[in-house]
Amino acid sequence: MGKDIIRYTPNNPARDRNVRNCLLFTASWLLLLSGCGTMPQIVITKDVLTSEEHARLGLIYESKGETENAISEYRKAIEKDKNYATAYFNLGNIYLKNGQYDKAENYYLSAVEKSPSNGIFYNNLAWLYIYGKNDMDAAERYANDAIKADPAKAYIYLDTLGVIYTYRKDFKKAEDILKDALNHTPPPDDNNDSQPLIHIYMHMADIYNKTGDTEKLKDVTEKLLKLIQTH
Secondary structure (H helix, E strand, C coil): CCCCCCCCCCCCCHHHHHHHHHHHHHHHHHHHCCCCCCCCCCCCCCCCCCHHHHHHHHHHHCCEEEEEEEEHHHHHHHHHCCCCCHHHHHHHHHHHHHHHHHHHHHHHHHHHHCCCCCCCHHHHHHHHHHHHHHCCHHHHHHHHHHHHHHHHHHHHHHHHHHHHHCCCCHHHHHHHHHHHHHHHHHHHHHCCCCCHHHHHHHHHHHHHHHCCHHHHHHHHHHHHHHHHHHH
16 A cells, blocks of 8 residues: 555544543643643752851750750751761750760760860860769870960869879869869959859869868858858
């Protein structure tokens, strides 16, 4: 036979109706694709907060006791800036309070690695080894590192050392260190917090309570109560 031809038979109502419906469907679809119809739009949002802003949000959540939200914000801060030491430090604080000492240690060590000049980071590592791991040698090492890194706040880290020697039951040395801390602590005023002094007096009271020195215990307790009442 010759070449195939497409036959069209006019005046076929059923066929014409099917063709018309098909054309209407196709036209409607084309209109949708061209934007003339209503198409759902996928909106991709971008995290516009900085690492510092995420960390501040974390602190707010922490103050409200919303620990999981705080952890989420600190992790977002790290996602924004892998070198943002404060976020690692704040996570370490949370895990220390929760008794998750291995996690706390990892985050504190990361904070120290990112910011080796921050004495507070070493100091909290020392407290982790005092309370969480009962390793006074490591605690002393990190407390001394804190003094070297931040000598301006040595009174805070000397207080930590005093506690370490109290745990070792070397009460004389602990007392001498705490007296040194006391002598270097700035007096509380509008610019200086009273908490360092309060902590030192509390730790001295602990020594005198353990050694049975009632006279010194009475003296330091009176100073502590006066400080609390006036500040």
